[in-house]
Amino acid sequence: MRIVVIGAGVMGCATALELTRRGVRDVLVLERAVPGAEASSAAAGMLAAQLEAKDPVERAAFVRAREAYASWSEELREVAGVDIGYRRCGALDLATSEAEARRLAERVEADRAAGLRAELLDAAAARALEAGLSAEVTAAAWLPDEAQVDPPQLLRALVVATARRGVTVRSGATVSGVIEEAGRCVGVALDSREVIRADVVVLAAGSWSSLVPGVPSGLPKVRPVRGQLVMLEERPPRLSAIAFLGGTYVVPRGDGRVVCGSTMEDVGHRREVTALGVQSILAGALRIAPGLGAAEVSRTWCNFRPHAEGGPQVGASPLPGLFLATGHHRNGILLAKVTGDAVAAAVLAAG
Ligand SMILES: Cc1cc2nc3c(=O)[nH]c(=O)nc-3n(C[C@H](O)[C@H](O)[C@H](O)COP(=O)(O)OP(=O)(O)OC[C@H]3O[C@@H](n4cnc5c(N)ncnc54)[C@H](O)[C@@H]3O)c2cc1C
Structure with a gap:
């Protein structure tokens, strides 16, 4: 065949x-x-x-x-x-308001009911896990089995x-x-x-x-949905878990590289990293972990998610x-x- x-x-x-x-x-x-x-x-x-x-x-x-x-x-x-960089690094879904914290509590309950590991953390517990989190963070859902590859x-x-x-x-x-x-x-x-x-x-x-x-x-x-990404370099590395807040995520590779993303744009196959895209990603990433403000911007890029x-x-x-x-x-x-x-x-x- x-x-x-x-x-x-x-x-x-x-x-x-x-x-x-x-x-x-x-x-x-x-x-x-x-x-x-x-x-x-x-x-x-x-x-x-x-x-x-x-x-x-x-x-x-x-x-x-x-x-x-x-x-x-x-x-x-x-x-x-x-080595494809597979790591069970865990993920934190972050809240900065009462309404978001309630949404996280429901998610944690639903995940646990389905037999999955999930834990609702208050601000102190979240920072005990990831010291670099912003003081804005009031609660977090900790999902220890979420993972990443490179x-x-x-x-x-x-x-x-x-x-x-x-x-x-x-x-x-x-x-x-x-x-x-x-x-x-x-x-x-x-x-x-x-x-x-x-x-x-x-x-x-x-x-x-x-x-x-x-x-x-x-x-x-199938249509393209453009996503832009920014790579930061933290020296020495501080962050360890994936963290999500308000549509932005940071993905620490564990060696100092932190991938920050992303935009969701309906612009066809325009292969451009834009000022607004980078600005919104960096603003979101620094809202998650203000210490990233001192990290070096080492690369920006974009590509197209195939959406059907x-x-x-x-x-x-x-x-x-x-x-x-x-x-x-x-x-x-x-x-x-x-x-x-x-x-x-x-x-x-x-x-
Ligand atoms: C910014 C961004 C962040 C993402 N983050 C994540 C993530 O964290 N986790 C996750 O699970 N997914 C993520 N995704 C989604 C994931 O990358 C895609 O869903 C996946 O890579 C799609 O793979 P693919 O093989 O379908 O497409 P592609 O990787 O685009 O491969 C399609 C290939 O087909 C080739 N091709 C096209 N037309 C022809 C032709 N006529 N003849 C021959 N070859 C052709 C292209 O050159 C290309 O190499 C992300 C995507 C983007 C853009």
């Missing part, structure tokens, strides 16, 4: 890897630019299952995805020899692991069309006019997925032979392993 995957982001690479685990030998990943260079390497890397879930069903799925990382990080270390390392590991498992990743190969014959997807065309026939095509082109010609028009549109109406598009599509691994919006790193599993299983189940 020959399988072509469009896009070498975290979704395309994870799917390719899971296909090889199930014994598929001929997997070709086509990447128009550099493997992993788009949203996947740009992400903050939070595995924030409890923080990000909007309802109990999503929370159960997200927690399963987060827990899958413990063994996946080990496997990637063994196969690729790369996305550029994750993508390096995936690119090495897929190669070692026999996957071919072709860079500089832009798919210019999905080919349909007699109501079935039978391959792809490249902009070089080369045609590659395949038994199965997996669409994993991130926020560009709806722009690939030939993709069925009835599928939910109705949530991620995973598995079979209405066009036989075409499978989907796209539309993961804010949680594509978190959901990578379980998506790779689900798509590989769907491909093999379809025969």
